[in-house]
Amino acid sequence: MSSDNKTLNQSIIKAFTVLDAFTNDKKEWGVRELANKTGYNKSTTYRLLNTLASLNIVHQNSNEKYSLGSKLFELGNRVAIYKTIAKSTNNPIKNVALEIQETVLLSILKEHQVFHINKADSLHGLKINTSIGSYQPIHATASGKLLLAFSDKTDEILKNIELTKVTQHTITNAKAFKKELTKTVNQDYALDIEEFELGLVSIAIPIRNRQQNIIASISASGPLSRFRTENIPNYISILKKGATLIEEEFKDFDSL
């Protein structure tokens, strides 16, 4: 068992486990339902929700179910760095999404993963279900491969990640993966055809600062059924429009 100093506060762990259950797909939970989901006793769950409600972190609706409260919106707005970036990039990526007709993501490398700062959804019914603020594997996504390929810490990061198999198309062989990164640098874009999720295709290009260092990626994702390899130059062209606008805004940033 870990020493005292590294023992985590269990009540806080439980509280955020409960909060994590609230997603865009399921915005409200009953007490017992949430207890089943988290594995916590229903009395414990009730007390956690009660405390969180008293702080406006969740609130109880008129149907007795609980949903996220305004306090998280406030706290989320204090994480200023991402809020500012999200705000500034809304229009460029929205325009790209309209033109490319797929979901567009703005992403950076963070903690050896791909972190999504902003998103503009496709208007199609069939679209990826990725959230702003979420992480995805670096080795199995277009954005991840692109950011890793151009990173100045590529070897260090490679030592710290596992090329785990996410789908049968995920590149798990180290040599093959390095070749993929070299190819990505050469062609100045990355492609992920079902490497992260079956039926899903993504294409990512770099966003550079004044010194030509990559600070983020912009990508488009959609189902394989709507994807044509002959359309790649067109996709890149549209993504570049968005990238250019974002680069103007962040040309003097070292990173996002």
Place this chain on the structure above:
Amino acid sequence: MSSDNKTLNQSIIKAFTVLDAFTNDKKEWGVRELANKTGYNKSTTYRLLNTLASLNIVHQNSNEKYSLGSKLFELGNRVAIYKTIAKSTNNPIKNVALEIQETVLLSILKEHQVFHINKADSLHGLKINTSIGSYQPIHATASGKLLLAFSDKTDEILKNIELTKVTQHTITNAKAFKKELTKTVNQDYALDIEEFELGLVSIAIPIRNRQQNIIASISASGPLSRFRTENIPNYISILKKGATLIEEEFKDFDSL
């Protein structure tokens, strides 16, 4: 002492007390500094930060100080209702702020207080320090008086609030306050001259839906030194431009 069922989880209370210390004014804290601020023992504070850091709710910078982490940004983005409204209203209120040359706020009534959904800062160095997601008193602010005046629950809310003195200009007499609300309805805007904060002036107008029910307020705030009563019609005109754009977006909403 309260019964078992209403006893709040102290660890969660402490965790969010710690998180509340991180503001736009002070984004990073050392362990002892934060312990002094919150009144918690430095060991306790260290453990709280350690747990929060393990969840990416805070993170420790290279200078050993702690700041808010990406997880709050993610959780904040799940409070979809405010995020959507904030996103849709960014341009209108930004444009109003540019033209009016003061800080502009979009606000609603929530829990007998004024809740700020969105904000566009003035470019002046001297400007109000209000945060998105924060609450202000309903009786001592322009937005609050406006939203209360037009509310269909005015009397009920008045029974539940105290006309506490915030500055010497705050209206604390019930009769005088009711007259102020009547005047607000008649002139279709509200003014707060140093009622909430000395030296601060705010003017608010309504945002209406298709049924002409007020769903929010848009206001401008700045220092008394830059305020001229003869400019009120001009301020209202500019605010109305923003209100009109927002009304187009939310004309079918019953409330925000």
Place this chain on the structure above:
DNA sequence: CATAGTGTTTCACTAAATGAAACGTTGTTT
């Protein structure tokens, strides 16, 4: 009326959290 499901409460018991003191590191002052 019976049943099933919910949120909420109680109480005896269990586990977690706490704080004082000390440690190790870094930067500053003498």
Place this chain on the structure above:
DNA sequence: AAACAACGTTTCATTTAGTGAAACACTATG
């Protein structure tokens, strides 16, 4: 170079809070 001040971090004995089973009260459904 040594002493000092401030920091983050760790330890251990002690204190406090948190927990879960069982029961209650309510609502909806058949």
